[in-house]
């Protein structure tokens with residue numbers, strides 16, 4: 881715990897995980913969004929599709945982007961990345 885970054889809706893108690901922060905070629909970056917179905921971290925346009933679905937579903941809500949190391953964050957429910965992807969593609 882405490883090494884994964886998540887975009888969470890504090891009102892709904894749901895989140896999508898962006899994995900760990902990596903340092904490559906002089907830049908900080910996130911692992912991406914993990915697809916269980918495709919067994920890979922998505923960092924391409926599919927990641928935007930998932931992000932877009934999450935944002936639209938939580939429009940107007942209070943969102944936070946942080947490490948998953950708070951007590952509240954650990955009680956949030958992970959949203960299914962593959963389901964979100966299918967909503968917008």
Ligand SMILES: [Zn+2]
Nearest residue numbers: 889892938941
């Ligand atoms: Zn919400």
